[in-house]
Amino acid sequence: MTKRPKEPEKRPYDLGKRLEQMDESRAAILRAAKAQLTAKGYPRLTMASLAAESGVTRQTIHNLFGTKTGVLEAVFDLIALDSGMERMREVMMQPPGDAQLVKFVGIFCGFWARNRMLLRRVHGIGAIDPEFGRVIEARNRRRWMAATRIVETLGRGDGDPQQRAAALAALTSFEFFDALAESCGSEAEAEAIVLGLVRRALALRDAGDAGH
Amino acid sequence: MTKRPKEPEKRPYDLGKRLEQMDESRAAILRAAKAQLTAKGYPRLTMASLAAESGVTRQTIHNLFGTKTGVLEAVFDLIALDSGMERMREVMMQPPGDAQLVKFVGIFCGFWARNRMLLRRVHGIGAIDPEFGRVIEARNRRRWMAATRIVETLGRGDGDPQQRAAALAALTSFEFFDALAESCGSEAEAEAIVLGLVRRALALRDAGDAGH
DNA sequence: CATTTCAATTTACATGTTGTCAAATTAAAT
């Protein structure tokens, strides 16, 4: 009930242009984080190196992201929002069939290929750090759900639907794509192989396979 | 040419039993490293925690392994030598055919399943640290070579042999197995799915597939 | 334009981890 004794008469203040500058700082930091994570790996990415490259102070990074893990989560959110993922709606709208599979595989493989090294690092961090790992699991569950729906609507084919969905999810996982691209040297080739494997896994005979 | 001036008259000394004790220390440290890596992940595995659990001093670990990375490489070598991998000879001796594939898949999936969490961490470290990553690449190349030979001797089937080998290598990779086991919940089921996918990828019709 | 507000900077500090060094200790080998 007591009125606050030392109210220093605040007056309204609109951040306005200062917000833009904060956003620029955020963007610069995340850009530097992506670059350094890709080029140098996780251990040699430090708050100091980030600050140096992005042109702000170590403190500012802490103010904006809290901790080093916070920066990484922001990077992860950024690439998740990045081009490609929003096209999933489009795929789920498609009539079930081979064309839908082609799109499904294409979206993911394209996304994996575009951010390959970065994703390798981020997924690696998830693998060594149980806490960060949970964040990534959540994302993977989404792809698994999409795979389940596709297998359901697709219908035909033999075998347990659950297993078919698991196979589709695993075949379109980043880890598989990365391993495959490593084996065969080309990302485009890797995508083609994934598509072939998915077709066989779902018992769609290689219909429109580059026929001429 | 000058004779060393201060030769303090060393006499021969056989380490004998002391070597055994060093080996015990080594083993204890590696056991602790495996346990902590699995349970706590990489960041919370410290030289101090290792020393505490294995009953030696931090210094001793440095004497025996050099650096933290050195401990990890030793862990990696240990699980690579671990049961399973030496049976690869056996597989390569087998006459080419479905039985050989079953063994090939069985050996790797069994190995992946036995050391799953540990391998996830170790591969994760390889993914975030370019230096450590090269060690793992070397191992993967071996599996790729084995896959190449199997595809060659198998002969039949359509498609580019290189692509078939890459597919076989990627389907039997740890990353794929791990993703698959995550999706379907059971490691045994994951192995069955891998085998099915390998058969389809190499165009061996599901011959002895649990029939009846 | 003078004042207010708040992000950013500067500076300092506490903590934890890795890695090294030298002296003291201990147990095995001679």
Place this chain on the structure above:
DNA sequence: ATTTAATTTGACAACATGTAAATTGAAATG
């Protein structure tokens, strides 16, 4: 009993993360 070498002990430097304060500076307000 003496020699040898691993292990321990204790101290240290370097670096990274994270926190806390006072100060600065630029934008917003009246």
